[in-house]
Amino acid sequence: MKVLLINPPISNLILTNLPKSIAQEDPMPPLGLMYVAAYLEKYTNHEIKILDCLIEKINHEQLRERIKQEKPDVVGITTLTFTLIDVLKVAKITKQINPNIKVILGGPHVNIYPQETLNFPEIDFLVLGEGEKPIKDLIENINQTENLHNFKGIAFKENNKIINPGPRELIQDLDELPFPARNLIHNKKYSSVLSENNPVTTMFSSRGCPFQCTFCNRAHLGKTFRARSAKNVVDEMEKCKKIGIGEIFIYDDTFTIDRQRVLDICSEIKKRNLKIYWDVRSRVDTVNEEMLNQMKDAGCQRIHYGVEAGTQKILNVLKKGITLEQAEKAFELTRKANIQTLAYFMIGSPRETRKDIIETIKFAKKIKPDFVCFSITTPYPLTDLYSQGLKEKILLYDYWQKFAENPQPDFIPAVWEEELSRKELFSLFKKAYRSFYLRPGYIFDKILKLKSLSELKTKIKAGFNVLKI
Ligand code: B12
Ligand code: SF4
DSSP: OOOEEEEOOSOOOOOSSHHHHHHHHOOOOOOOHHHHHHHHHHHHOOOEEEEETTTTTTOOHHHHHHHHOOOOEEEEOOOGGHHHHHHHHHHHHHHOOTSEEEEEESSHHHHHHHHHHHHHHTEEEEEEESSSSHHHHHHEEEEEEHHHTTTTTTTEETTTTEEEOOOOOEEEEEEEEGOOHHHSSSSSGGGEEEEEEESSEEEOEEEEEOOTTTTTTTTTOOOOOOOHHHHHHHHHHHHHHHHTEEEEEEOOOOOSSSSSHHHHHHHHHHTTTOEEEEEEEEEEEGGGGHHHHHHHHHTTTEEEEEEEEOOOHHHHEEETOOOHHHHHHHHHHHHHOOEEEEEEESHHOOOOOOOOHHHHHHHHHTTSEEEEEEOOOOOOOHHHHHHHHHHHTTSSSHHHHHHHHSSOOOOOOOOSSSSSSSHHHHHHHHHHHHHHHHHHHHHHHHHHHHHOOHHHHHHHHHHHHHHHH
């Protein structure tokens, strides 16, 4: 059987209240599809291909031709709520080419709205939760749906009824998974403005996040932290190095939860004398000086921290579980370790006044990150923030569910208009970006740190993006 896994073209991305110049990030390898593909390659004899339409710059009509050429028996598509319209378009094109091609969806969205998704006539199956094991069972039984009743993690339609047994148990030993199928993508094409060591790739060294931030939903990978061993992580890094990758973006929700594991990864990298650059996402309450120094020595270039707010009041409202002092300390220590920092902040959270937002902008400058990313607080589906908004009538109706049932391209997600209007929030948002990036001190510091002409060009482009906000 021929299985074609597709990262869809994006012409109808629902923007999360970020301006286009900021929201359109460099495409990164579709890790979810690569994990699924690797598992199928290892445990079945089917022919597996990945088509990343974002990096290949393939639009829907070009994709139609590619699907005709490839003649797959099965098409699998990764689905975010924000990419739903494009996903459904790909499913429709597939069925127009040949209604016998089976269409399978996986990814965050299908876990939130399984029923709504299966109601679309073009969708045959959903893979829920972690996709590796269920996809194998599904592909092997795809023409005998009666057998599928035996497996959790696979939802489908039968005689106009939806069969949804829920996701499978989370994979406890992540070391047992084969590495993502980098053999099926064009690794050299992926690059990032953040990196001076392109091409880049992405990696997950752990799955699941145990924290309770009200704005965040992680239903698809669970809330239990599960980590790969240091040896297994560094084996994958070594493989990346061998195929010419310059930097690895480790996309774990919080890389630094288990300090000993971080230290073990760093010493394993050094023991093997592996010269590889990498960056991570972390929380300010999980790092310390020793860890940061070890990380720097082992090639860590950058840490992305979710700070979210510059007032303790809002951090508490968001149940972020950190203090302003911890944030200040983490940025100071990270700077001292000579690792770049990127701070994420949200503007317009519940109870947040204009005065609080001005405090957040001041705090962003005070902790001196190399980069900041402000966004306007947007309640995502199935988050506590979204339920709170509906309960408090800040959000007027369950608009995400309506979107999941009948997605329309002109859909604009609501913002939290409790203290300030949408217009006021956007104006403060603009102020935040400009007052951070267009400070003479900041610009001068960045000029001093420039290492090459290409870096200068990248920084000028980034500067223009800020001006466009
Ligand atoms: C890395 C990342 C990005 C990166 C890179 C994306 C990429 N190509 O990897 C960047 C920064 C570009 C990005 C952008 C955006 N992202 Co993002 N991103 C993530 C993040 C942190 C990790 C994704 C990942 O690699 N996971 C690891 C793999 C192993 O997990 P997975 O993808 O879920 O796949 C597994 C299963 O879901 C399933 N599966 C997935 N797809 C398929 C397909 C098939 C056929 C099958 C069988 C199974 C299957 O099997 C996989 C293996 O177990 C997640 C949060 C998270 N922890 O997952 C958010 C997340 C996916 N992003 C999110 C959002 C909102 C966005 C943006 C819309 C934000 C924006 N800019 O406005 C954009 C949209 C970009 C786009 N065009 O798709 C949301 C989606 C929420 C939702 N309800 O859909 C998430 C969940 C974060 C959150 N806020 O909760 N993102
Ligand atoms: S925002 Fe980060 S720390 Fe908070 S729950 Fe989500 S992944 Fe975990």
